[in-house]
Amino acid sequence: MRRYFARKLLIYALTFVAAVTVNWMIPRFMPGDPVAAMVARARVSQPEAAEAMRSYYNNLFGFDEPLWQQYLHFWGALLQGDFGISIFVFPTPVGDVLLDALPYTLGLMIPSVLLSWFVGNWIGALSARRKVLDNTVLPVGYLLTAMPYMWIAVILAWAFGANAGWFPISGGYSLDITPGWSTAFVLDALHHWVLPFLSLFLVALGGWAIGMRNMIIYELESDYSSYLAALGAPQRLIRRYAFRNAVLPQVTGLALQLGVLVAGALVTEIVFAYPGLGSLILASIQNQDFFLLQGAFLFIVIGVLIANFLIDIVYVVVDPRTRTGMAGGTS
Amino acid sequence: MTLTVNDLRVHYRTLRGEVRALDGVGFDLADGEILGLAGESGCGKTTLGKSLIRLDGRMRHAGGTVTLDGDELPLSDDRAMNAYRFHKISLVPQYSMSALNPTRRIGRMIRELLASRGVSVDTGELHRRLALVGLDPDVLERYPIELSGGMKQRAVMVISTLLDPSVLIADEVTSALDVSNQQAVVGALRGLRDKGLVTSMIFVTHDLGLTSHIADSIMVMYAGKLAEKAPTKVLTTEPRHPYTKMLIGSLPQVGARYKDKPLSGIEGSPPSLLNPPAGCRFRDRCPLADSRCAEEPPVVEVAPRHSVACWKAA
Numbered sequence: 001m002r003r004y005f006a007r008k009l010l011i012y013a014l015t016f017v018a019a020v021t022v023n024w025m026i027p028r029f030m031p032g033d034p035v036a037a038m039v040a041r042a043r044v045s046q047p048e049a050a051e052a053m054r055s056y057y058n059n060l061f062g063f064d065e066p067l068w069q070q071y072l073h074f075w076g077a078l079l080q081g082d083f084g085i086s087i088f089v090f091p092t093p094v095g096d097v098l099l100d101a102l103p104y105t106l107g108l109m110i111p112s113v114l115l116s117w118f119v120g121n122w123i124g125a126l127s128a129r130r131k132v133l134d135n136t137v138l139p140v141g142y143l144l145t146a147m148p149y150m151w152i153a154v155i156l157a158w159a160f161g162a163n164a165g166w167f168p169i170s171g172g173y174s175l176d177i178t179p180g181w182s183t184a185f186v187l188d189a190l191h192h193w194v195l196p197f198l199s200l201f202l203v204a205l206g207g208w209a210i211g212m213r214n215m216i217i218y219e220l221e222s223d224y225s226s227y228l229a230a231l232g233a234p235q236r237l238i239r240r241y242a243f244r245n246a247v248l249p250q251v252t253g254l255a256l257q258l259g260v261l262v263a264g265a266l267v268t269e270i271v272f273a274y275p276g277l278g279s280l281i282l283a284s285i286q287n288q289d290f291f292l293l294q295g296a297f298l299f300i301v302i303g304v305l306i307a308n309f310l311i312d313i314v315y316v317v318v319d320p321r322t323r324t325g326m327a328g329g330t331s
Numbered sequence: 332m333t334l335t336v337n338d339l340r341v342h343y344r345t346l347r348g349e350v351r352a353l354d355g356v357g358f359d360l361a362d363g364e365i366l367g368l369a370g371e372s373g374c375g376k377t378t379l380g381k382s383l384i385r386l387d388g389r390m391r392h393a394g395g396t397v398t399l400d401g402d403e404l405p406l407s408d409d410r411a412m413n414a415y416r417f418h419k420i421s422l423v424p425q426y427s428m429s430a431l432n433p434t435r436r437i438g439r440m441i442r443e444l445l446a447s448r449g450v451s452v453d454t455g456e457l458h459r460r461l462a463l464v465g466l467d468p469d470v471l472e473r474y475p476i477e478l479s480g481g482m483k484q485r486a487v488m489v490i491s492t493l494l495d496p497s498v499l500i501a502d503e504v505t506s507a508l509d510v511s512n513q514q515a516v517v518g519a520l521r522g523l524r525d526k527g528l529v530t531s532m533i534f535v536t537h538d539l540g541l542t543s544h545i546a547d548s549i550m551v552m553y554a555g556k557l558a559e560k561a562p563t564k565v566l567t568t569e570p571r572h573p574y575t576k577m578l579i580g581s582l583p584q585v586g587a588r589y590k591d592k593p594l595s596g597i598e599g600s601p602p603s604l605l606n607p608p609a610g611c612r613f614r615d616r617c618p619l620a621d622s623r624c625a626e627e628p629p630v631v632e633v634a635p636r637h638s639v640a641c642w643k644a645a
Contacts (some may be wrong), residue, residue, distance in 0.1 A: 227430035228444065230385045231491070232416030237447045241432050248434075320434055320474045 001323075010314055012305050019305075021090065023297040024074055027290040028067070034087050034288035061087070061290075063325040074294075078146040083298070084291035088284055094295040097280065102299065104172050105276035107193065109265050112200035117254055118330075120208025125243050127209070128216035137209055144206025149264040153199040153271040159196060167195045196272045200265055204257075211253060215246035248319050258304050333382075333531045334360035334498050339395035341382045350545050351604045352378040352553035355395065357630070360498065360531050365524060367546030367563070369578070370534045373601060375555040377425065380500045380535045382406060384422050400497055417448060421496035421529075425503040429488040431475040438471030441490055450494065458530070460489045464519045481512045488519060492528050499529040503536055517545045540582055543567050548636065554601045554612040557630055559644075561637040571633060571644035573576050611641070619643045 035057045044050045058064045061084070062073055077084065083094035110113045127137035144152075161169030173179060219225060219242035228238050256320050270277030277296050284292035334496040341353040353375045360366050366378045377554050381387065383404070392407040399419055405411040418503060424430055433439050442452050458468045464485040475483055484504065494500060501520055505513040523529045535541050542549055551574065559572040571577045577597045599616040602608055611628050614620040623642050630640045 030371070223426040223429040224386075224432045226387070226431075227422075227424055227426075227487075230416060230422045230424065231444065231448075232413040232418075233444055234413075234446050237443060243434070245432070245434055318434075320436075321476050 002315075012309060016305060019301040020075075020298060021071075021079070023294050023301065024071060026297075027076075027288075027293045028070075032288050034290060036289055038087065038090075049223040056268055061085075068147050069293065078298075083295040086284075086289055086292045087209070088287040088292055089163070094291045095290060096207040096275070098295050098299055101276050101296075104274060104302075105265060105269070107280065108196055108200065108269070108274065108276060111205065112197050113254075113258075116204035117208055117250070120205045121247060121250055123205075124209040124212025124214075125239075125246070126218050127255055128213045129220060135211065137213065138233055141210040141213075144202050145204075146206075146208065146239045149199060149203055149267045150271050152203055153196065153268050156195050156199050157272065168192050169195065172275040192272075192274075196268050197276050199268050199271075200261070203264065204261060208250065208253075208267045212250055213248060217244050219243075219246045230287070248331070249313070251311060251315055251318065255308050258307050262300055262304060263293065333362050336360075336379075336383075336400040337396045337398070339379070339382065339397060340393040341378055341386070342391045342393045343378075343389050343403050344387075344391055345605070348394075349391070351393075352390075352555055355606065356552070356555075357362060357395070358440045358550055358560055360533065361490075362530055363524065364548065364569060365521070365532045365534055365543030365546045367518060367549040368533055368552065369539050369542050369549060370539065370552035370558075371537060371578075371601065373585065373604075374552040374594075375556075376535045377502055378555075379552070380422070380502045381636075383407070383498070383533075384416060384420050395585060398421075417491075417496065418494050419496055420498045420500070421494070423484075423488050423491050423501045423504050424501065425506065427484040427504060428480050428507065428512065430487050431483060433475055436472055436474055437478075437486055437618055441471070441493070444490070445493070447604075447637050448494075457489075457493070460493070461486075463522060463526070465515070480611070481508060481515070484508070484512075484516060485519060488516075488523070492523055495528050495530075497530045499523070499532045499553065501532060501534045504534075505536060505538065505541060513541060517541065521545055527643060539567075539578055545570065548627055555604050556580075557638070557640055558613070559639045561634075561639075565634070565637055571637070571639045573619050573639045573643065574613050631635060 035054055038057055039050050039053050042053060044053060055064070062070055065073070075181070082094065086094050086097050087094050089097055123137055124141075127133040157169040160166050167301045168191060170176070172192050174183060174192075177188050178184050179185060202228070203306070216239075220238065222242075222245075225238050225242060265276070266278030266281060269272070269276045270282050273279060276300060280292060284296065336359075337357045338355045339353055340351070340355055340563070342349040342351050351621065352373075356375070356379060356386065358366070364498050368379065369385075371377045371587055378390070382390065383390070383581045386392060386409070397406060402415075404415060404420075431437060432549060436503060441457070445452050446598065457471070461468055461470065466482060466489070470486060475486075476606065478486065488504075499520075504520070505516055508516060520532065520534070524532055534542060534546055539549075539551075546563050548560065548562045548567045551558045551572065559566065559570060559575045561570075563590070567579065571578060574597075577595070581594065581596050583594055597616055602612055602615065609627065610625040611617070611620070614624040617624070626642075628637050628640045628642045631644070633637050633644055
């Protein structure tokens with residue numbers, strides 16, 4: 001068991017290094033020059049002054065060093081928790097900008113991912129082998145899962161925001177409230193949270209329900225189900241076993257889907273101008289803000305890795321077959 | 332008489348029509364009898380075994396009756412059959428290797444299964460029965476994946492017979508095993524009968540040689556119908572039906588040299604059961620066939636407990 005987790009941790013560490021390296025490379029090899037943009041924004045007319053600014057910024061951000069040195073410095077700073085200084089909201093440190101945005105993204109992601117998974121599995125399991133329910137769940141599920149995130153977001157914003165006026169369609173909170181732990185702010189934030197949450201929840205829900213329905217049917221056709229039925233076991237017991245075993249691939253699916261779900265959340269945030277990581281990423285790309293982009297990607301990478309690791313642990317707990325594999329097996 | 336099957340017909344529903352997999356089969360199974368059910372693939376032997384305990388979704392009970400200990404079994408009523416399953420009639424399936432839920436410890440699965448049938452587990456008795464087939468009590472604490480194929484098979488045998496059924500259907504239980512395991516399984520099955528844990532047994536197999544070691548009588552089926560049924564000794568030494576003769580003739584013998592005399596098979600293949608031809612279904616492959624075989628041969632008792640469906644047998 002210990003060896004298994006040690007090996008897993010090593011794999012995660014390697015993934016982390018590779019992901020961070022790619023993160024570092026992407027903005028740097030992107031076309032465009034952020035310093036030039038900053039200088040242009042300052043509207044300096046004299047060439048000497050512009051040159052001075054350019055060399056000041058290049059030095060400040062470390063762009064005058066050779067690439068390999070920038071890379072090493074980047075790692076050194078990273079390990080001290082220093083993500084650099086944002087170019088877009090200069091001179092706020094990237095870490096602070098990200099920490100402000102993180103609660104919004106997590107508050108959107110975690111409930112929508114978990115709730116859609118649980119509710120989807122439940123609906124899927126219920127609909128398997130029940131004609132009427134199946135005939136509604138299947139088409140609705142396909143419809144939901146085929147919808148692009150931003151499209152359903154726009155539809156929801158139009159229907160419940162613009163038309164019905166029940167929910168605000170942009171922002172994470174009203175502009176006339178200062179963020180804090182007051183009841184008024186929490187309620188206001190919840191109000192703003194509903195539509196982005198719903199759009200993430202609904203799209204994922206369809207996929208989980210269809211997956212679970214298919215898995216349950218597969219399990220109900222399996223040999224152990226027929227054996228139990230031949231021995232006259234009630235449907236209740238057979239379905240319980242089938243559900244338990246059908247959940248296993250769904251757990252794996254959750255691990256595989258996390259990346260996609262994160263991407264969906266980012267797009268949804270942009271549609272609703274929700275102040276999370278997604279909106280920050282968009283802003284940092286538009287402003288060629290290397291450091292902010294790197295930092296945001298880094299947070300996402302860390303989040304996905306942690307979530308995957310948790311799922312690995314859960315899987316070991318729920319599937320005895322993985323445990324015997326670790327112990328070397330006895331058969 | 333434990334089990335009486337009378338003109339049983341079971342069809343498979345397919346898109347092209349009904350396949351008459353079991354087309355009027357009748358036989359008796361006495362108390363304490365082990366009946367070997369033999370025949371080639373597709374002859375209906377597994378269908379017969381399954382029909383007696385649980386029709387799957389594609390199967391339709393098209394006629395005939397089955398009487399078990401005086402009660403007529405409600406074959407086509409899945410719910411009503413539950414009362415008989417496990418208690419009265421039980422099954423060791425063809426797929427024993429995968430018959431156990433992979434994510435439950437075997438002991439817990441047994442407890443949950445018995446509880447769902449309203450029976451509580453007698454741990455001492457369970458251990459005694461495991462020992463009977465050569466299993467340690469600690470298999471109850473294991474997951475199926477931790478057992479070898481043979482162990483799983485024996486565990487399933489114990490589970491299936493826990494409630495002392497009147498009839499046990501052992502469906503191709505030895506097909507996936509090597510010879511020494513086959514002997515062990517056959518011995519264990521006979522042990523179950525000898526100790527009275529199972530009253531009677533139907534041993535479904537395509538292995539005529541092995542059947543003769545365990546069965547008291549053997550029934551040979553061909554294309555959904557009974558070909559010949561006789562006590563084991565009679566059937567193996569003086570078969571009457573040409574199919575039985577050729578089946579026995581095609582068995583290889585240990586120590587024989589087939590260089591001079593090649594092993595004979597049976598030419599051809601059984602007819603499609605979607606629209607079976609009239610008359611004797613074996614006649615296209617039968618060396619003795621003549622015009623009379625265009626008429627269907629009735630099942631005739633040519634000697635006590637020896638029935639044959641062939642015009643040439645009498």
